[in-house]
Amino acid sequence: MNSPGKYITFCLILAKYYTARGTIDMQMLENLEKFTRLKRDVAQINVDPLQRGGILTPEARAALVEWGDGYSICDFCAGMLDHIRNPPVEEFVHSILPEFLDIDEVRVTHGAREGKFAAMHSLCQKGDFVVMDGNAHYTSVLAAERAGLNVEYVPSSKEPDYAISSEGYALAIERAYEKKGNVTLALLTYPDGNYGNLADARAIADVCHDYGVPLLLNGAYSVGRMPVKARELGADIIVGSGHKSMAACGPVGVLGASEEYARIIFKPSATKKNKEVELLGCTVRGAPLITLMASFPTVVERVGRWPEELENARWFSSEMEKMDLVQVGDRPHNHDLMFFLTERLYDISQTAKGGRYFLYREMKDRGVCGIKPGLTRQFKLSTYGLGRPELEVVLNALSEIIESHEKDEKGDKNEKGANGS
Amino acid sequence: MNSPGKYITFCLILAKYYTARGTIDMQMLENLEKFTRLKRDVAQINVDPLQRGGILTPEARAALVEWGDGYSICDFCAGMLDHIRNPPVEEFVHSILPEFLDIDEVRVTHGAREGKFAAMHSLCQKGDFVVMDGNAHYTSVLAAERAGLNVEYVPSSKEPDYAISSEGYALAIERAYEKKGNVTLALLTYPDGNYGNLADARAIADVCHDYGVPLLLNGAYSVGRMPVKARELGADIIVGSGHKSMAACGPVGVLGASEEYARIIFKPSATKKNKEVELLGCTVRGAPLITLMASFPTVVERVGRWPEELENARWFSSEMEKMDLVQVGDRPHNHDLMFFLTERLYDISQTAKGGRYFLYREMKDRGVCGIKPGLTRQFKLSTYGLGRPELEVVLNALSEIIESHEKDEKGDKNEKGANGS
Structure with a gap:
């Protein structure tokens, strides 16, 4: 496409194929060149919270070039993405990540929102209630809506603190009960994406557990930035975002669950025995997963700092x-x-x-x-x-x-x- | 992490942070270095059908480096991924792709399977029937299972042709009716991923439409390799795979629908007005989308060949x-x-x-x-x-x-x- 001759040939070939709408397509094709050399127009220092935790390490950038092709990580797949040994996805997903998040089972997802939806869709029935903090990210609300769930909010204390209390969770669960609601999940945004508030997750988990409700921790802004141990915080389910906070190329994330819930969320298909239904078999079948792995030692290091x-x-x-x-x-x-x-x-x-x-x-x-x-x-x-x-x-x-x-x-x-x- | 001094400091910092499980974590950390320099171990010619259509163009490989960081494409997002103008995602998604696929509306997805699930989840009710070819990819079955649907198969003619007929679709729909089933979607794998068979999509679409059933065309192995025009083929919904057949880094795909179904599949949230529920707001919020765009002129060219x-x-x-x-x-x-x-x-x-x-x-x-x-x-x-x-x-x-x-x-x-x- 670089020489004019080649470009003309290419246009002629296409004209042959789109005779019916010839002129339109020729116009369309003339417009395509601009997609090939797009440059990112940002300043040297980008303080957007969305961007700060997703800057690639040099190792991850090199991995993108090495593993860029389509389904590159699937060359040696025997049927399950998370059990691929070359590259060592299996060790990363089944040993390293559970240790890092301090939770029983982990899978790779397309991101935090997709992890939240997978959890809601598998753990809750349509019409159930999910209780979530009023500071929740819009994707938590969308995930609930997509799963057909009702949302009962835990309001924040409003300006200037916007604090979320554990008592608020008890009250929200009670309110849902008053509506004859079946509360099957609670969600805490840790921290929320507006104020960066870190609520007392442990206290909230205790309240939820008193009601027999599991707690999903949305760690999109914490996992990969700061120490987050699901077990210590009382989280039954946890999601993290590779592109937001783990120095990975988007879209990629992690979804962890304690054994009790992992059994449901990661249930294998009834007919395709080695494929997990909620993950549609496999999720991140490309380079973003390798960037998550390549950046991981640096991520562990920075969490320590x-x-x-x-x-x-x-x-x-x-x-x-x-x-x-x-x-x-x-x-x-x-x-x-x-x-x-x-x-x-x-x-x-x-x-x-x-x-x-x-x-x-x-x-x-x-x-x-x-x-x-x-x-x-x-x-x-x-x-x-x-x-x-x-x-x-x-x-x-x-x-x-x-x-x-x-x-x-x-x-x-x-x-x-x-x-x- | 390159000098021994830095590595030791890093271990010491970490030891401080993981005192409770000190020795385990030190071991975990020693194992991480291998994730940073993973090499892809493939021969020069890779005939895996999964890999042939996903090899990046030089432009896409350069785009990976330029746009590798986390959420890079979201710097100038005003709330909707598909309407981002810098980079020109809006033009690509709303003008170029609908023209390329010959369908009213298109969105970017994480891949063909995610597109199939989005369509099934939004168009069908739990317990409905989806009719699909017996050669269907396992992910079509998983998408149906995840959406709580029953599958009625159109059996192939078996060895050596494994052909799928339009009459088979009529029979399958009738069988579903006999089971008091509500058939709300038909799916054709075009071509299937085992034999590379291209069934007569137009004839199948006509049969399905006679029963008032929309047809979803799974073009994971065709869109980006060969000319595929949804309208000509009678497909109401179409999915394609960027990593499989559009020279893009996975995961990324396309989901197109005619206006009638697009209205349902891409329905905005009841509370977050500019976010589409089935897409959880946005899907491919990273470099794979840019690789799809960067390779696209070459993809159009090769489709012509x-x-x-x-x-x-x-x-x-x-x-x-x-x-x-x-x-x-x-x-x-x-x-x-x-x-x-x-x-x-x-x-x-x-x-x-x-x-x-x-x-x-x-x-x-x-x-x-x-x-x-x-x-x-x-x-x-x-x-x-x-x-x-x-x-x-x-x-x-x-x-x-x-x-x-x-x-x-x-x-x-x-x-x-x-x-x-």
Whole structure:
């Protein structure tokens, strides 16, 4: 497709095949070249919480090239993805991951949401109730909706803490009972994806267990970032996200369950004995799984460095507050994902060139992206994996932007004042 | 992790974090290094039908490196994966793919099986019947089982043709009716993954439509290899596989539907208005989607070269038959995936060193892999994308192996005969 001659031949061949809609297809084909050389347009420092934990290690990047082809990991499959020995998927899935998550059984999934759906779809009956925290990710709600379940929320304590309590779970279960509901699952987002709050999972698990309800821990923002041991936290089921927090190429995730629930979630097919129904036989049949494996030693290492990450996050939060950018959620904060109320930036946006997009543009000019374009009054970001020097770049960018605009504003006012007097 | 000093520090940090199970974790960690530098151990020519259509283009391989990080395609997402404009996912999903598949609506999925499940789960009620060809891939059966559906099979004509007829669909639907079944979907595997048979999809669609049953075409082995136009074939729903046949990194696939069914399959959530329930909001949120896009111009081009591929496949089949390796299924064959009865190789395996694994080993010594290790009496392979010179390597390897063993065998017999006389 690189030489014009080849391109013309290719167009001619196609014209032959699409005679009926010839002109349309020729147009379609002329548009395709742009898909071949797409470049990612991001700044050097990306503080989007979605992106911070998914940056590949050099080993994972090399693995992508080595294992990129379609079904590459299936060359030596004897029928079950999780039992492939070459590459060593079996050891990774059946020894390493259960140890890492501290749970009986683990499988690889397409991501946290697919793991949640698999658990809900297999453990609950249509019409049942699932109880979940009011801070839950939208995919938990969608997974429940797809499985035909009713959702009873545990409301958060609202601004500024947005805290989720174990008592809230008891009350939500009771409310579902009042509706004659059958509560077959509880879910806790750990931490939630808005405020980065880490609720007391152990206390919540205890409450759920008192009602005989298993607890699913959504660890999309924790597994691979910080130590998470399902057994210690009382979680019966746990999901993690490779692309969100395990330095893997998406889509890939993990789904763990204690023996009691694993038996149901990973039930083999009635007719295809070595295929698990909820996984449709196998899930990640390609390179993303190898990136999960290739990054894993680094992931284990960084989980060990969590106190350092936490210290950076808290320091960043305190520096933000010096600029009157106020962190909400847990205080002191226990996670790298933080939500800030930034009224000062909103005020600037009222007169700034580009309106509410000024912040995105001006941050990007300073090498920082990841705050959603258009947001100025409040936003979330993550400090994960960024050292102090990089966090200083972010802080200085914000400080410079604020100062330059407020100086202009002051200047304008003084000018107006001078003119008016 | 490269210098010993760093490795020791890393172990010490970890030891601190896993004091309770210190020794176990230290062992676990020592084992992790091997996951970082995994190499794919395949021969130069891989005739596994699973692998032939999924080999990346150079553009797709470059895209993997550029877009490898976790959620890379989501930097500029405004809430819906299929409407992302940078990279141009929206144009690809909403203009290019519907044109390519000739169907109203298309979405990206994790693969063909996930597309089949999404269609079954949304279009059928638990307990309904799905009618499918007896040659169906196991994942169609699993998708039905996961969706709680009963399967009524359309049996094939058995050896040597394994043909699926449109009359068979009428009979299967009638049988389901006799069981008081509600038939809400029919599925045709086009071609099937064992024999590479292409049934008369149009005739089957007509029969199904006479009964008011929509037809789902499983094009995992056709979409991206050969021209497939859903509307022409009468398919109401179509699935394709990026890793199997569209030169993409797995897992990724496409799911198309005519407007009538798209409305149901891609229904938005009741509470999260811009999220589609069956897709759990979004599916392939990572590099595999970009590889699908990067390879697409080449895929369109190769689909245009299908007659050449077919000619190669038929020539290969005729050369195989000169060695008494008999092709079953459609004759003349209409697809690159072919199934051979190879009694002659089975006979050799009875005395060969390594028993039934001799073939795999000896083919690999000659630069060819992809025939399942241990198979000798019958196997499938694909000629897709292999030119005559490469196909000659495969044929010569088989011929050499047969000749060398049969010569030995003959020599042994002669020797025994000479000794005995």
